[in-house]
Amino acid sequence: MSKNATQLAADNIRILAASMVEKAKSGHPGGAMGGADFINVLYSEYLQYDPKNPSWVGRDRFFLDPGHMAPMLYAQLALAGKFTLEECAQLRQWGSPTTGHPEFEIARGIENTSGPLGQGHVFAVGAAIAAKFLAAHTGNPTFEKETIYAYISDGGVQEEISQGGARIAATLGLDNLIMFYDSNDIQLSTETKVVMTEDTAAKYRALGWDVQEINGNDADQIRKALDKAKAVKGKPALIIGKCIMGKGALKEDGSSYERNCKTHGAPLGGDAYKNTIKNLGGDPENPFVIFSEVKELYAKRAEELAKIAAARHAEEDAWAKANPEKASAQADWFSGKAPKIDWSKCVQKDNDATRSASAACLGVLAEQVPNMICASADLSNSDKTDGFLKKTHAFTAGDFSGAFFQAGVAELTMACCCIGMALHGGVIPACGTFFVFSDYMKPAVRMAALMELPVKFIWTHDAFRVGEDGPTHEPVEQEAQIRLMEKLKNHHGKNSTLVLRPADAKETTEAWKLAMENTDTPTALIFSRQNITNLPEGNNYAEAAKGAYIVAGSDENPDVILVASGSEVSTLVAGAELIRKDGKKVRIVSVPSEGLFRSQSKEYQKSILPAGVKKFGLTAGLPVNLQGLVPESEGSVWGLESFGFSAPYKVLDEKLGFTAQNVYEQVKKLF
Ligand SMILES: Cc1ncc(C[n+]2csc(CCOP(=O)(O)OP(=O)(O)O)c2C)c(N)n1
Ligand SMILES: [Mg+2]
Secondary structure, eight states, rough: OOOHHHHHEEEEEEEEHHHHHHHOOOOOOOHHHHHHHHHHHHHIIIIOOTOOOOTTOOOOOEEEGGGHHHHHHHHHHHHTTSOOOOOOOTTOOOOSSSSSSSSOGGGTTBBOOOOSSHHHHHHHHHHHHHHHHHHHOOOHHHHHHHHHHEEEEHHHHHTTHHHHHHHHHHHHHHHTTTEEEESSOOSSBBGGHHHHHHOOHHHHHHHHHHEEETTTTOHHHHHHHHHHHHHSSSSOEEEEEEEETTTOBTTSSBBBOOOOOGGTTSOEEEEEEHHHHHTTTTTTTOOOOOHHHHHHHHHHHHHHHHHHHHHHHHHHHHHHHHHHHHHHHHHHHHHTOOOOOGGGEEEETTOOHHHHHHHHHHHHHHHTTTTTEEEEEEETTSSTTHHHTTTTTTTTTTTOOOOEEOOSSHHHHHHHHHHHHHHHHHHHEEEEEGGGGGGGGGHHHHHHHHOOOOOOEEEEEGGGGGGOOOGGOOOOOOOHHHHHHHHOOOTTTSBSSSEEOSSSSHHHHHHHHHHHHHOSOEEEEESSBBBBOOOOTTGGGGGGGGGEEEEOOOSSSOSSSEEEEEEEHHHHHHHHHHHHHHTTEEEEEESOHHHHHTTOOOHHHHHHOOSSEEEEEEEEOHHHHHHTTTOTTTTTEEEOOOOOOOSOOOHHHHHOOOOOHHHHHHHHHOO
């Protein structure tokens, strides 16, 4: 029986995927070959986008979770005209756009970077939330019509984050989300049954999803399932497709190479490769080809898409005409430019905790930035994102008129949802929890940094001064960890993350200002639980934008420079009084961000921290936080070198040496 165009196209994807891996001598052919039928039906019949305008705001979006299936995506996008066959033949090579795992590039049709299994499909959950939010907040009918597709594999289902993503998607009734589970019973080192005996369909049903089970290599079943999934109301839809790993693959002796772990992550190799390509109707000597019937299929789809997009644009234009203000706001939101904010409306209380000062900023943002979404992992009254919540209300299924996302106790899920919102575009996401639980979010922060997404991470309870909660809740090494992301550059040469730990309430306003102005990297904001005495009168807070600056009241030509970030700056101010009594001149430097400081001119850096002047650093984290600013040859750093302890924080300050008296004693040792 001759193959129809759909079957030919799926085989074409299999041929291209296997050939890319073969040529690169590295990569993952098996999964890609199994998933080809689904992705081909999706792209040739369902996914709605504008071939002329890849960043059209109302497009459907496809989020790939298993980034190792990159060859499937590149092959698919080659059929859709987004990659050339030459580019496909350069898989995994230096400078090639066909990178080892897909990297976010809207112009090429790649909606997200993926590779760390699990995160990719939760980005889709976040994007689906963003689409619901935009539908509710703009009234633009285009956002109601968007469908967010996610593609997940066994690894993604096994990753714990899938529980969080599935819970949120169901609880919020995300019926604009359709997830395809490529269930091929095979993973990297074993068959899935060795590690997974759950009934995944029953699990997702129990979580509140609509679930269908189909043969994932049968185009008709895929179509029916997609039609039904699109019609589901009030729930996200899961299509579990039983797929054949390495579909169509043959071994060197011509026997079947299907359902074999070995095809997961290695080229088919030699005669197995040749037999496979022939079996799929390709030419092993000239495999980088798109069959003419397949070209026709995709040319026809391009025509349909042009009509679909034109009709949708007409609807959007009619809406924009009737709602010019909203249309202009929407254009601003999607421009990625920093919103205009009147910070004079942000009134700070004296001697406040910086988490409360952050709440004051968030209140202003809730009022002035209508496309901002704030989230908390069940800590809004502690992490003080309630400053935002008090001015709005939380999302519920069917009601996205608010702007607060209650994520539940799921920090990684929350972070990935916020990343997905940023990937969707049109919204500015922020999320809060305790700093110590940034450990649960680090993999997502890294992805946000790699994708250059301006997600705001709000981390409160920044030090051992959490006190009575004890060492489980007291961050020590977390600041050092996150500050490594300031040292790591992104592919545009910029610090991959901006990390700010402000010294008092007013510096907190500056930190939030910098966070909102930072439109091309994530920002981490680290805030205190406890109250902090204001920095001295006359402090020039605008200087915080330079990452480090001289605090008001410092002496000219200092004998010693005291350096800190966050609440330790006020301890230095108190310590300086004692040091001055010995007739020494003291400068105090607040360093909310070493990364930002290192981005200033050398002259500026030298003017703040001149070489040859004695220095002392105080940090509630590991001493390494300040050792780059306080060389051993010029002074010392007092930090915390062990886990914290359970006690009221003032007792801990005394016991651990975070007092004016200890600052005085340590500085004395330098002379
Ligand atoms: C978080 C994370 N852990 C481990 C890996 C390494 N890894 C890549 S693919 C894979 C197996 C995935 O199996 P499955 O999702 O079933 O893909 P298939 O073998 O079917 O292609 C593993 C362990 C990863 N990419 N991400
Ligand atoms: Mg698998």
